[in-house]
Amino acid sequence: MRDFSWKYFAMTGDVDAYLLYKQAGEPPVNDGDLLMGEEKDYDEEAQ
Secondary structure: OHHHHHHHHHHHOOHHHHHHHHHHHOOOOOHHHHHHHHHHHHHHHHO
16 A cells, blocks of 8 residues: 555655555554553553
């Protein structure tokens, strides 16, 4: 997907394609997993 969005941006100059390219290069963040991990650490400390 990253290669496609870059090629599309290069051919058209479409800003949305560039933003998609930038977003595809970043690691995904799942806030739910972070919260679950924090709760798990808290529970382990409480015991």
